[in-house]
Amino acid sequence: MATLGLACVRLCAGLMGRRASPWLRPLRCLSGMTVSQIDEEVAKLLELKARLGGDDGKQMFVLKTPKGTRDYNPKQMAIREKVFNIIISCFKRHGAETIDTPVFELKETLMGKYGEDSKLIYDLKDQGGELLSLRYDLTVPFARYLAMNKITNIKRYHIAKVYRRDNPAMTRGRYREFYQCDFDIAGQYDPMIPDAECLKIVYEILSELDLGDFRIKVNDRRILDGMFAVCGVPDEKFRTVCSTVDKLDKMAWEDVKTEMMNEKGLSEDVADQIGKYVSMQGGLDLAERLLQDPKLSQNKQACAGLTDMKQLFGYLQLFQVTDKVVFDLSLARGLDYYTGVIYEAVLCQTLQPPTPAAAEQDGAVPGDEAGVSVGSVAGGGRYDGLVGMFDPKGRKVPCVGVSIGIERIFSIMEQKAEMSAEKIRTTETQVLVASAQKNLLEERLKLSAELWNAGIKAEVLYKKNPKLLTQLQHCEETGIPLVAILGEQELKDGVVKLRNVANREEVDVSRADLVEEIKKRTSES
């Protein structure tokens, strides 16, 4: 108990900040805590105790990554590289530049941009100097970048990690540290042309990634607001009712309706009117029909949104992507900053159920998620007001963009890779420099340097006298297609024995021709 007592004093000092000593009062520092806070502190103390050696004084390490984060092993990196290549190629095909911003921003830069989700922002400890927070998305840093550099038009992509202290569900690809791949178009342009290109990009990427069928749901903040207005929702309840509507992809209408009435205080009549609208799905036809809707057509906001929606579908037809795009009045994305069109892409297939062990790690009830839907893999919309929030004079820069949520896509690709018979190579080595006899290390190193200098991807085992079998096994295991074998005789003859690992064929190649021969053989395969 002495250890625990000491730990408590230290912990209280920690809780009270950097210069705590003058007012340190261990006995009082637990006042005002909730039960769950106490549980949390007890858990921390016990972990500390364990680390200090526990009851038997043996040192213990906690060998793990932080909650909600993961390492990527070489195989996962190979998959990640493949996915990124497809996405980046698409962004470049559409003429985008790229930028990068710091992983943290001034805390105030992020404040007031995310509504209720602000509680999920990671703050850095105040160690003197500025107050900092890890970025929550790439959109707000982008807007800050535009305002700071007075840029009024740009088409850029940005691929980087973002951070959210959310409840992780890693088997479904939901992490606290995750990649976003953002493409945004800033500038004052004719309506819906850049918006349509964003949807075309989502279409191209999801098609190329070959993840099965998908749908891109589209709606408009102004249509939602207009709909709430004509249904009789008071202005101040728009956002909160919106977040209830947003649950329609996971909850049945009846439950959503109950929440609207019981938690959001709407009358049954108002809820039913909303229910009628949010069940509507369609395309150009639906936009046209709603423009004739006796109630909705009376609302200016809704009409503006519907007119743009019509225009958007016109462009999408030219882009030949309307087979996957649905105008869906139930789509209501959470973020505060959207001002016009919003969209979200969902995969139609479901993920394989995770292994019970993996599910348990996530804190899920085993058997609970058989064939879980991975949910949205991309989303975005128009945010014409965000840059203006950073401009001292409030000058607006209209923006529209899309964010590809890559972790869920990784999860699917990893599952596919695991189930497939094909072996993923994690290196690109073309040839192993080997020897069948002893005392040839120096010759192996010399030949390796020759090959490296000629741009050949080559490896050599770091042993003085490795067995030939060991060297060949290394090739089999890592997929190296060729072996350059040196021996006394070969050195005398000025040749190298080049072996094809797959069919075991060996030919002598003159040292002068070796580089060309390796290039020829590896470009063929």
Added chain:
Amino acid sequence: MATLGLACVRLCAGLMGRRASPWLRPLRCLSGMTVSQIDEEVAKLLELKARLGGDDGKQMFVLKTPKGTRDYNPKQMAIREKVFNIIISCFKRHGAETIDTPVFELKETLMGKYGEDSKLIYDLKDQGGELLSLRYDLTVPFARYLAMNKITNIKRYHIAKVYRRDNPAMTRGRYREFYQCDFDIAGQYDPMIPDAECLKIVYEILSELDLGDFRIKVNDRRILDGMFAVCGVPDEKFRTVCSTVDKLDKMAWEDVKTEMMNEKGLSEDVADQIGKYVSMQGGLDLAERLLQDPKLSQNKQACAGLTDMKQLFGYLQLFQVTDKVVFDLSLARGLDYYTGVIYEAVLCQTLQPPTPAAAEQDGAVPGDEAGVSVGSVAGGGRYDGLVGMFDPKGRKVPCVGVSIGIERIFSIMEQKAEMSAEKIRTTETQVLVASAQKNLLEERLKLSAELWNAGIKAEVLYKKNPKLLTQLQHCEETGIPLVAILGEQELKDGVVKLRNVANREEVDVSRADLVEEIKKRTSES
């Protein structure tokens, strides 16, 4: 003043942590502060006051990135991409896999690994849950990864940002957020073979980056320790004297000697003996000579280091890199975890002096740094004990690696780019889809989609009726080489007018041949 008073109360609450209210005493909370702490708090209060509207109540924003960090604009990203490609190609040429780890680690993972530099670690705020810190380098996360996954041999590279709360000097490429490009070889191998490959890699990368002449200094922790021992430095002073020796690249010997005597408490005789050794530079010959040194040869540690050094230079000769590698007894890298060979690459050229404005931003005295040396651009060494620190049973995994410090290289490349006449393209767009007449937006969008679907990098202006001149100017500005021009006549004839932006030549190309023609033309250039 009312505002300032309120801010003070809030600030104190902030300093005291999350549950501060029961013991909040504004009048006492400034006790125990140093003058610089008070200055810092005053600055924070004044910033807060400014944000709250200052004296005239006008809202103000602080539009900046956090201290010591930067955005990368598209041009800088183009340079970054070029540098990364060279580095990654080299790592892959040497058969490396890649991994990734989270940007933050459990705080305890980083504790006890960096000696005095630990104070530079960024901690995350305790928001409940685990205590986290931003990674300080990629080596400790790598060691954690090996121990956690029980990996005993791997050759991997890792390119990612690391974080240090250091004093930034951005004009010289010293940031608080910066990239490291690490290559490491873990495993039990014959001595100095992987170590030699690491140096070969540094040599290849610095040669390919074409940054002018460079030197790679090499030394060994065991030679340093042996040298201190035979010179009469007490064991417990090895590390601190080591950090004084490390200053020899920035300070004259006389000043280093003074520090050894006055601050580290060495006698003049001991200092002079050290001085004799640390002035020595050479290669294989120096290692051989020191193995005969009457004092050093009596020290077991030093002999082991010198024997390995001899071996290393033998391999470096086979790799043909000894023209740039120097065995330098004054090299003493700071990090605690090195156990054997250490090395550091420095560029021989100097950076252009920064503009006075940029220097001032860094807090430097203008005129102070004419032709500043960029210092070390790569460093590394052997750390055989680090993985064992994470293993519950202390099992060791020998490791050697190198880290390329890319920000200083970026600084040089950016300067070179600025001074060069060559324009850097920030997009890869091959063709702009344009029209000379009105009302052809739909045709432009249709053709763009055709080109995108065929893998052509194409742009189209987001205006209904852009002027042809505007479209051509966009190509000039962004370096797009081709324009596909649509007009009523071309549409009737089933052709597109393909214009070469550089020489203004135009030819009609049939719509069916357009993709092939664009591919042909852009692969030529």
